[in-house]
Amino acid sequence: MREDSDKRWQENRLLASLPDRDLSRLLLQLEILTLFAKEPVYESGEEIYFIYFPLDCIVVLISSVDTDATVEVGLIGNEGMVGATILMGAKNSTSKALILTEGKALRVPAAVLKKEAKRSSRMREVLLNYTNALLAQSAQLAACHRYHTPKARLARLLLMINDRITVSDFRITHDLLADLLGTRRATVTQAVNQLQDKELIASVRGRIRFLDRKGLENETCTCYAIISQQYLTSTHSEASPANS
Ligand SMILES: [Zn+2]
Incomplete structure (x- = not known):
């Protein structure tokens, strides 16, 4: 290293x-x-x-x-x-x-x-537990894109990003958001505006700033909680001290 x-x-x-x-x-x-x-x-x-x-x-x-x-x-x-x-x-x-x-x-x-x-075997178990949670995330996202509204999907994606960064804003274009959410750019812009009107986020010059995380949690679909739970479950099964 x-x-x-x-x-x-x-x-x-x-x-x-x-x-x-x-x-x-x-x-x-x-x-x-x-x-x-x-x-x-x-x-x-x-x-x-x-x-x-x-x-x-x-x-x-x-x-x-x-x-x-x-x-x-x-x-x-x-x-x-x-x-x-x-x-x-x-x-x-x-x-x-x-x-x-x-x-x-x-x-x-x-x-x-x-x-x-x-x-x-212990290392393998830890890494495979994570891999399993990642595959479960993928399956949940497939369901999310099929059944949930663009606004709820956007809130879910933003919360997942917010969980993984330590700063309060990040750079992203509406085009990329549309690619990630599998929807048209106009639909994404409408969803961004809806969250912005409620003062949950601010979208300025290609950046999104988080203003109200609790508010985003009220707008997201259930997928956010399900995906978060899958990771908690995958790490909680690491309690065994055994190592081989
Ligand atoms: Zn969803």
Whole structure:
């Protein structure tokens, strides 16, 4: 590990929940880097060579329905890792992984992570619990996009972003929001205006500022609570101290 990463790994809650012995082996192999907004971590179908543990950036997983239509299928911040499906045998990314908000991440070669997870059953269990929650998130998002209103979906997405950043605003265009929510730009602008009229957010010059988190919680669909609960359940099953 290089630079200031010897302390910063603690910001990633998944790394922090690994058993000490496994973590110290892994830390030697991690390198810190900056991920810049709008850059892809992986394209859809691309081979996964590195696994990323976000510290203060957010990565969004996007599926293409056809050449024009896209939709978010996962959001990953400092609670998780990008490229988790390699632990389930995947070699290639099934979706595009795009950096939504800029920041630092730690990365490790996929082959190293697979080897370490094979060595320790406890580490494997922790990482697979997370992977399972990520897949559950994806399934919930599919239902969300089918059944819930653009305003409720937008509130849900904003709350998920708010959970993963420490600042009160972030840069995002309505075009990208439309790509994530699988809807037209005009629909997104209308939903943004609805939340803005209630003074829950402010949308100014390509940035969204959070004004009233409680208010957003009143506007979101039930998917937000369901997805949050899935992560809580995945981390609570880490109580066992066993390590192999
Ligand atoms: Zn929903």
